[in-house]
Amino acid sequence: xxxxxxxxxxxxxxxxxxxxxxxxxxxxxxxxxxxxxxxxxxxxxxxxxxxxxxxxxxxxxxxxxxxxxxxxxxxxxxxxxxxxxxxxxxxxxxxxxxxxxxxxxxxxxxxxxxxxxxxxxxxxxxxxxxxxxxxxxxxxxxxxxxxxxxxxxxxxxxxxxxxxxxxxxxxxxxxxxxxxxxxxxxxxxxxxxxxxxxxxxxxxxxxxxxxxxxxxxxxxxxxxxxxxxxxxxxxxxxxxxxxxxxxxxxxxxxxxxxxxxxxxxxxxxxxxxxxxxxxxxxxxxxxxxxxxxxxxxxxxxxxxxxxxxxxxxxxxxxxxxxxxxxxxxxxxxxxxxxxxxxxxxxxxxxxxxxxxxxxxxxxxxxxxxxxxxxxxxxxxxxxxxxxxxxxxxxxxxxxxxxxxxxxxxxxxxxxxxxxxxxxxxxxxxxxxxxxxxxxxxxxxxxxxxxxxxxxxxxxxxxxxxxxxxxxxxxxxxxxxxxxxxxxxxxxxxxxxxxxxxxxxxxxxxxxxxxxxxxxxxxxxxxxxxxxxxxxxxxxxxxxxxxxxxxxxxxxxx
Numbered sequence: 062x063x064x065x066x067x068x069x070x071x072x073x074x075x076x077x078x079x080x081x082x083x084x085x086x087x088x089x090x091x092x093x094x095x096x097x098x099x100x101x102x103x104x105x106x107x108x109x110x111x112x113x114x115x116x117x118x119x120x121x122x123x124x125x126x127x128x129x130x131x132x133x134x135x136x137x138x139x140x141x142x143x144x145x146x147x148x149x150x151x152x153x154x155x156x157x158x159x160x161x162x163x164x165x166x167x168x169x170x171x172x173x174x175x176x177x178x179x180x181x182x183x184x185x186x187x188x189x190x191x192x193x194x195x196x197x198x199x200x201x202x203x204x205x206x207x208x209x210x211x212x213x214x215x216x217x218x219x220x221x222x223x224x225x226x227x228x229x230x231x232x233x234x235x236x237x238x239x240x241x242x243x244x245x246x247x248x249x250x251x252x253x254x255x256x257x258x259x260x261x262x263x264x265x266x267x268x269x270x271x272x273x274x275x276x277x278x279x280x281x282x283x284x285x286x287x288x289x290x291x292x293x294x295x296x297x298x299x300x301x302x303x304x305x306x307x308x309x310x311x312x313x314x315x316x317x318x319x320x321x322x323x324x325x326x327x328x329x330x331x332x333x334x335x336x337x338x339x340x341x342x343x344x345x346x347x348x349x350x351x352x353x354x355x356x357x358x359x360x361x362x363x364x365x366x367x368x369x370x371x372x373x374x375x376x377x378x379x380x381x382x383x384x385x386x387x388x389x390x391x392x393x394x395x396x397x398x399x400x401x402x403x404x405x406x407x408x409x410x411x412x413x414x415x416x417x418x419x420x421x422x423x424x425x426x427x428x429x430x431x432x433x434x435x436x437x438x439x440x441x442x443x444x445x446x447x448x449x450x451x452x453x454x455x456x457x458x459x460x461x462x463x464x465x466x467x468x469x470x471x472x473x474x475x476x477x478x479x480x481x482x483x484x485x486x487x488x489x490x491x492x493x494x495x496x497x498x499x500x501x502x503x504x505x506x507x508x509x510x511x512x513x514x515x516x517x518x519x520x521x522x523x524x525x526x527x528x529x530x531x532x533x534x535x536x537x538x539x540x541x542x543x544x545x546x547x548x549x550x551x552x553x554x555x556x557x558x559x560x561x562x563x564x565x566x567x568x569x570x571x572x573x574x575x576x577x578x579x580x581x582x583x584x585x586x587x588x589x590x591x592x593x594x595x596x597x598x599x600x601x602x603x604x605x606x607x608x609x610x611x612x613x614x615x616x617x618x
Contacts, residue, residue: 074169080161105133119150126154136161210236258472279312302407348428364490384442384486402431458518481516508570544614
């Protein structure tokens, strides 16, 4: 609201003592003080109310007014109850610094002025911001002219005095206000993401309020513009990839209109989220094409040709990628018929972000495909450095695990599991098949470990796994015959389906319940078949080494 509107409100009992030319200034808040130096409590745009208890003599007025002007105060209103008329030295100081000055009649309480200003300013801010948000929504819907989430967050700061941030489910900072205050620390981002995922999985109603380091945050989900809680089949399909809006405020006592406005902001940010999702379509298709060529044993020259097409899309302006890595992820939910591949794909696209890349979408340097229940990321590396111990750097399993474990464990709750496998960097198309096998085996090593989120890298694999794609055919045949021929013979005589059972058991990471459900068997029947497999081969399927040997034999057969 403007100062002129305050002066025209008779019930406030204000009398203008100076600053008639400044009455079009905007009031953004109100503060009452009798401190000699109230600067620490000022943020700019306030109407300051004072009873003049800070003034001992005429010399005090000048420094007091100078502090107010330096902090961007809009106007000063002095009460007449303490000293009668407002002192001339204060009137003169305000005139010198062009600070509008009002006298408040002794019959008017400061609380009356405060309540009026807060009510008017809040209503005007909400109306102004709603109009701006609506205009911005139309701009973003019709094209990229809106400017992205940062613009919306700056609007929240300037028009509602709310600091807010957009976070990924792993706590990655996607957008934040550029105009106010320090950035949100990475540790706080991770904690807020974990709290949001926990609240979502336990079915708590949003916004979720969290007390962190003495500060209260309200967390709002950012859902796809085409999906609502009523249309989503299962929250687990998107809980690991949806963004959230963290607002530094307690929304518990907000009016319905204010909550509706914040939900409108989340819908606006969701437009940008959907645009980025659509932009990933090309990268996904490229990854799918390369993956199919690798898995079907295409000639290296054909794979290299596809990589030459992919590199400019994934590394704009940097030419071909000298090295590539493959990362395999799998998300499993107990007792739920949820296709794991798309869930893992969306999750990998969120967590595999190059922290050094520039631009509004740093994850445009990866391509993720999915097949069955697993997602496969093709990560181009413009350069691979070598550490002093000879190991190559790139995406490291330990670092990847550390960055996502705590928040995602909360999202997986007690019925989900994420396992990740990371290959070494390869420098040619010929190496991609080996890298894919390497990443898949590393993921299986991770799956054998306890915990909701587990990862393993190529360094943790045995040498025979690293060399699997290059094993001579006669060695492959001898290895697979020793392990699988007894089972094939038994299947041929008894139609026992031991080989399909073994494949399903390994594919389910040794989970009896998931494997039995996949094969439509009773668990006791499955246990009988696995026992028969162990008896015929003298192996123990509870041991990781024997599981890996069976897996390798099946892959090489």
